[in-house]
Amino acid sequence: MLVLRSSPPSPFARKILIAASILGLADRLDVVSVDTGDPNNSLRRENPLGKIPTLILEDGTVLYDSAVILEYLDFLAGGGKLIPLDPARRFTVLVRQALADGLAEASVLRIYETRFREPDRYSVKWLDHQSGKVERALAALETSPPAQDATDVGAIATACALGYLDLRFSGLWRKDHPRLVRWLEAFSARVPAFAETRVEPS
Ligand SMILES: N[C@@H](CCC(=O)N[C@@H](CS)C(=O)NCC(=O)O)C(=O)O
Numbered sequence: 001m002l003v004l005r006s007s008p009p010s011p012f013a014r015k016i017l018i019a020a021s022i023l024g025l026a027d028r029l030d031v032v033s034v035d036t037g038d039p040n041n042s043l044r045r046e047n048p049l050g051k052i053p054t055l056i057l058e059d060g061t062v063l064y065d066s067a068v069i070l071e072y073l074d075f076l077a078g079g080g081k082l083i084p085l086d087p088a089r090r091f092t093v094l095v096r097q098a099l100a101d102g103l104a105e106a107s108v109l110r111i112y113e114t115r116f117r118e119p120d121r122y123s124v125k126w127l128d129h130q131s132g133k134v135e136r137a138l139a140a141l142e143t144s145p146p147a148q149d150a151t152d153v154g155a156i157a158t159a160c161a162l163g164y165l166d167l168r169f170s171g172l173w174r175k176d177h178p179r180l181v182r183w184l185e186a187f188s189a190r191v192p193a194f195a196e197t198r199v200e201p202s
Contacts, residue, residue: 004031146158159184
């Protein structure tokens, strides 16, 4: 079995679960939940960055981050399934994944600001800096969403980033991004693993 160090709310870990389902590899994953805040968790020895997702292969090789793990799963499934081989599409899809991952990362950093600092120490400048990335990434994706039928790494990362905004930021992005809302509805209808990995806001 491949061991996936994970946590249900993580948009990056969700990418792996959805990709594994699309590729028919879900039953090869042993998903182990991790508290990234626990200094004694073995995660920090397996991945010096202490981040999830982290994938441990049968021979003990450790893979991170989510983009690398998706590339590995695509390779296991024969290649060219989630990351197109045709260069004309390949780099568009990889850049879209980077854009969506950056959107998720800026959103996670906004949450961490409130988790790691007391309210009177929040940096408004830092929060605004991250919000700017989120707004610009959303605008770029609204102008150029993934193709309607796409299940590549760009589409998976986009769905997971938007899902994280739904989970942690009350879905406020929806008001000004109608094309993306329609795109996400279609993705959700086409890819059952998206709904299956949804976490309810607590
Ligand atoms: N670029 C990484 C980002 C992963 C990431 O930031 N994961 C968060 C959880 S959503 C994490 O592990 N945070 C713990 C920490 O930063 O210490 C990826 O794509 O896998």
